[in-house]
Amino acid sequence: MGIGGWLTWTAAAREVCLQTGKKVTLLDQPRHIAYHDIFVNNPYLNQERWTEDTHKIYMGQKACNYVLEDYQDRVVHKSDKHIINVILEGLGMQDTAESNLWCRVYPREKYDTFSLTGGSLIQYGRKPLAIIEPNSKTNFTKNRVYSIEKYQYIAEKLKKLGFVVFQITNGLCRLKGIDSVEYKNFSDAALDIGKADAFITTEGGLVHAASCYANTVCIHTSYNPPKMVYYPQNKNIMIGSHAPCGLKIRCPECKKDLEQHDPDEIIQAAVDLAIARGKGHLLQQSST
């Protein structure tokens, strides 16, 4: 699991804290993910780890894992719940309400509030801001990517419509002619995407980080069961036809789904988000 996946524990810990009345101490060995800065300043987590009166939770326990079976060529996920509720069930807690399905990274003391562009965001004034993350991790599965050509089309069309468009360039995919930003630190990216009127990405680590902002256009392939990473506050674009696929090796059906998807659906979702944020009058024209 990448850093983003561990963020689901911020939502689970918040719910445990509300259900038990005690702050949570996260424990995990030997990866030390519990000490990662994605958990710093979280008001539901015990930051003083030697305090006794907390609810101590081992993050690595199997009962909380959303993977049911991991084979060489495919994975079988627990399919009937959101990841956050899988964790809560594993901890013996009640499921949380849909409205509480959100994770959050809290700012560190020294976080630069304009780290996205080193301060130059100010020059764009109130223009709607779209941030695109065109990179999907492919080390575990090849079937969770969206097309670079379609991302390029989306970025260019959003610019024509009046959006300021940035791409996150941590990875191989680079969009031509689109301003970019690269992050050394997951938490900085997690905080910066909150500045976007529309954050566009396939489901992956940053989707969990963005779930507190309600600004996300999330592209879902068939790889995961739909409920697993479905945040109801997002504009969820389902391009898959056969979920849960779970294939790690290239899936011809996933490839076909991707080829057939109309990227204008994503553009329209971004426009709808900008309109919902009171920026519709700053756009040039209808996208369709």
Ligand SMILES: [Zn+2]
């Ligand atoms: Zn597939």
